[in-house]
Amino acid sequence: MAVLEINDLVVDFETDQGIVQAIDHLTLNVREGEIVGLVGESGCGKTTVARCILGVVPQPPAHIRAGEILFQGQDLLRVSDADLTTRIRGKAITFIPQDPLAALNPLFPVGVQLRDMLTWGMRRGRRAREIREHIISILQQVQIPSPAEQLGKYPHEFSGGQRQRLVIAAALAPAPTLIIADEPTSALDVTVQAQILLLLKSLVQERGTSVLLITHDLGVVAKLCDRVVVMYAGQEAEMAPTASAFTHPSHPYTWKLLESLPERQQGDIRGIPGVVPHLIDPPPGCRFHTRCEFAMPLCQQHQPAALEVLPDHWVRCHLFPGEGSYACHA
Numbered sequence: 001m002a003v004l005e006i007n008d009l010v011v012d013f014e015t016d017q018g019i020v021q022a023i024d025h026l027t028l029n030v031r032e033g034e035i036v037g038l039v040g041e042s043g044c045g046k047t048t049v050a051r052c053i054l055g056v057v058p059q060p061p062a063h064i065r066a067g068e069i070l071f072q073g074q075d076l077l078r079v080s081d082a083d084l085t086t087r088i089r090g091k092a093i094t095f096i097p098q099d100p101l102a103a104l105n106p107l108f109p110v111g112v113q114l115r116d117m118l119t120w121g122m123r124r125g126r127r128a129r130e131i132r133e134h135i136i137s138i139l140q141q142v143q144i145p146s147p148a149e150q151l152g153k154y155p156h157e158f159s160g161g162q163r164q165r166l167v168i169a170a171a172l173a174p175a176p177t178l179i180i181a182d183e184p185t186s187a188l189d190v191t192v193q194a195q196i197l198l199l200l201k202s203l204v205q206e207r208g209t210s211v212l213l214i215t216h217d218l219g220v221v222a223k224l225c226d227r228v229v230v231m232y233a234g235q236e237a238e239m240a241p242t243a244s245a246f247t248h249p250s251h252p253y254t255w256k257l258l259e260s261l262p263e264r265q266q267g268d269i270r271g272i273p274g275v276v277p278h279l280i281d282p283p284p285g286c287r288f289h290t291r292c293e294f295a296m297p298l299c300q301q302h303q304p305a306a307l308e309v310l311p312d313h314w315v316r317c318h319l320f321p322g323e324g325s326y327a328c329h330a
């Protein structure tokens with residue numbers, strides 16, 4: 001069953017230079033209890049997708065022109081901001097930011113901040129002692145040592161890995177249905193990153209929580225995710241189970257991303273030729289055709305339809321003949 005379904009989402013931004021076509025008919029879904037990786041180069045629209053789900057895209061300069069974002073069957077684009085705030089954002093859907101130090105207030109002890117964050121996301125009327133016990137319990141689950149002794153400390157007194165554990169605790173505490181994690185380990189060293197990823201995976205599996213993980217790191221996707229959605233220039237290029245995407249990549253952009261991984265190369269790392277198109281004036285047809293060695297005249301004229309090339313493995317590419325459409329309903 002799909003917890004989150006994004007269907008034909010179109011988002012653009014007004015700028016001094018013109019209209020940026022940031023999201024162009026994007027379709028993806030996150031099913032119950034799974035971790036889905038949203039992958040792509042910087043500027044492809046990943047964070048804009050997260051902000052649209054959370055309802056924090058400023059309008060204007062942004063304009064959501066079309067599509068729907070269904071959370072448990074309810075279209076979030078048609079929910080009032082008051083309803084989002086009281087029922088969904090920070091409660092049923094929570095967020096793990098990229099920079100935990102920026103997310104934590106340096107002027108207050110972490111115990112005070114967690115109390116404020118958790119009481120906002122939990123049911124009203126809980127006693128102070130009950131809230132404190134809940135905070136200590138969740139800190140134990142994210143492996144903060146001696147949690148009761150840490151509540152009076154300030155964010156700068158924790159290591160980078162511990163601060164990341166604190167924001168994970170805040171995201172897990174309201175028992176959300178969906179967590180959106182935006183590059184949650186990019187600021188950490190490799191050893192700590194691995195620990196945090198394993199911790200996050202074990203916790204969401206225990207709870208049956210769904211996760212949309214935004215990242216540019218395919219290594220993280222391989223370790224953590226059940227499925228992967230590859231984005232390019234505001235569109236989904238490929239959507240597949242992680243194993244299938246790595247063993248049978250079907251879109252030329254996915255091939256090139258995998259070729260750029262150092263661990264898959266015997267010699268020099270292969271970059272992707274060309275540059276990401278400017279989204280004020282994107283190329284017609286397939287947006288990747290300007291960088292694709294297999295591009296045909298058809299690629300310059302028409303956007304490819306989505307085709308299921310393997311079970312639950314979808315790709316938008318004219319290299320695959322036939323017509324298809326996403327079956328987003330799990």
